[in-house]
């Protein structure tokens with residue numbers, strides 16, 4: 545994945561340079577998107593662009609670009625069949641370090657890159673993820689997809705040290721979300737429970753299509769927070785993200801979920817999700 549995009553140019557990654565006074569670097573004053581690529585096609589691009597524009601709007605960052613074309617060009621230039629495209633936008637470069645924002649006409653820094661990654665044949669689909677829970681100590685605007693990812697990064701290191709796959713974060717006794725995924729359970733009586741959209745979670749793009757597929761499978765859906773005990777007593781648990789798509793969870797805090805195997809309905813949702821997203825055109829224009 546040699547070719548990257550920076551402020552209008554496609555160039556080798558070793559030539560892409562950013563100022564040390566970029567606000568993304570000094571203040572994490574930046575937002576981003578991660579789009580999955582399957583069979584050389586961008587998945588759910590329209591929804592990713594909508595969320596990117598919302599994130600930019602919430603932070604009053606004036607950035608306009610043809611996000612679809614940039615992403616498609618990176619896929620083509622790098623001959624990417626399966627993996628991820630990252631779109632990154634910061635408020636831009638200051639003259640000198642200063643908390644207050646530079647003038648609104650300051651050019652944003654826009655860059656993007658592609659990464660090859662196995663999404664469909666991920667071995668975790670068959671074995672399921674093992675999760676631990678930790679307090680959610682992030683800021684209270686988790687609905688904006690900013691590049692402030694230090695806490696998520698610390699939690700992933702804790703998961704690694706504990707010999708598990710990832711962390712679900714808790715606010716009191718309630719689960720908010722995973723470090724980089726939305727968290728969901730299916731209760732013993734067949735209700736799919738997924739945290740409601742509010743400022744404590746990222747509105748996942750994968751979550752939207754997952755919920756549509758669950759409804760078409762005639763599962764009852766409740767959008768509300770669930771507790772750690774509910775999760776431990778659930779029949780199935782899973783996460784959604786552009787990187788993991790729909791991924792089963794088989795253990796939470798050392799407690800086996802269901803029979804300890806990836807859930808059947810989770811598997812069906814994953815299958816239906818994959819079929820659905822590959823039918824949708826990746827752009828509308």
Ligand code: PLP
Nearest residue numbers: 724725726746748749750785786
């Ligand atoms: N929640 C968090 C904190 C994330 O970082 C992500 C993705 O990176 C998600 C949820 C899942 O979002 P999406 O399905 O749009 O990838």
